[in-house]
Amino acid sequence: MTEQSVEVAVEVPVAPPTAFKIFTEEIDLWWVRGPINFWDSARAIEVRIEPGVGGRILEVYADDALERGVITAWEPGERLEYRSSVDDTETTITFDPIDGGTRVTVVEALVDGGTTADYAWQNVLHWFPAWVTRRDTAPSTPREVGRLAIALYYEDPAAAARWLHTVFGLETWDRIPEEGRQPSWIELHAGASSIILLKRTEPGAPAADHAAWVYVDDLDAHFTRSQDNGAKIVQEIHQHGFRSYEAEDLEGHRWTFVQARPTQVWPKNH
Incomplete structure (x- = not known):
């Protein structure tokens, strides 16, 4: 209800x-x-x-x-x-x-x-x-995440977030979950790079405990290239807020490719 x-x-x-x-x-x-x-x-x-x-x-x-x-x-x-x-x-x-x-x-x-x-x-x-x-000391520009992120899989992502924050000093633009809370999405940051904490036991979680997230300019073209060149497609293009697909490389590492926003520009020295 x-x-x-x-x-x-x-x-x-x-x-x-x-x-x-x-x-x-x-x-x-x-x-x-x-x-x-x-x-x-x-x-x-x-x-x-x-x-x-x-x-x-x-x-x-x-x-x-x-x-x-x-x-x-x-x-x-x-x-x-x-x-x-x-x-x-x-x-x-x-x-x-x-x-x-x-x-x-x-x-x-x-x-x-x-x-x-x-x-x-x-x-x-x-x-x-x-x-x-x-705001008095920060640039008056939106904070955009970087083009590369990692996803880490834990039995207890909330406990892992608290540990990583306390021990390694990783920060978040969101919030560190309190004891007893288990959000479905937890995102830490190192500079503009995201570290996404996901539950290991979720259906479809990879055998490895980590995966790479890469934001690309043209997701459809990228998907076609991966498929044509032999990547194992784990999940085809889908959208839930963000638009993405998942694939495994030649040794079974999981990659998630995400459609980049127009504001996610490459660094000037790219």
Whole structure:
């Protein structure tokens, strides 16, 4: 049964008018650009909030945009509301003054008669304080992940993430899972390189405990090349946020090839 509503809150060390401005105007700077954080990760170039009642919340593509919601209330420094265009929810975001800053609260509620609810903000809002904390010293450009990542398979990925964070000092643009939590997706980083932690016992997991992820410009052409030259295709091209396929090399190592976003440019010295 779908929950009727979900509420999540964070605190940031700035006044409500500033928090509101950062939240709405700089969403593309604090939104984490991981492979699962867009409806269509292969095409996404920006997340945008258009100001004012009637403004849209957009996932922007090079030649189009996905409307994720339409704003129904806009009170700078206090509150904004929007009706989702992708599920049956209404979302209210409030900015309440507290000692030393602002509490930002997001409530997503199923509308009367609604049947589908994504409730994504509970996995998103915690990105916001990290940007507020570092925005005065960080470049005002979106943080894009690199073209090469590794996937590591563990019996307990959450415990592994805590260990790798504590012992090796690996950081995350997302969050380290707390004791008792086992997210389906955990992503650590070394600079712009991603380290994806997956569960070893998932159906279809490779025999090896690691795999390489490579972002390519033309996934369809890459798939054809791999197939024509004898790669063992483990899973054909499919899409779940990101668009990808999986193959094994001549000694059975698993490779995942992912369609690169237009913003995932090669380094200038490439």
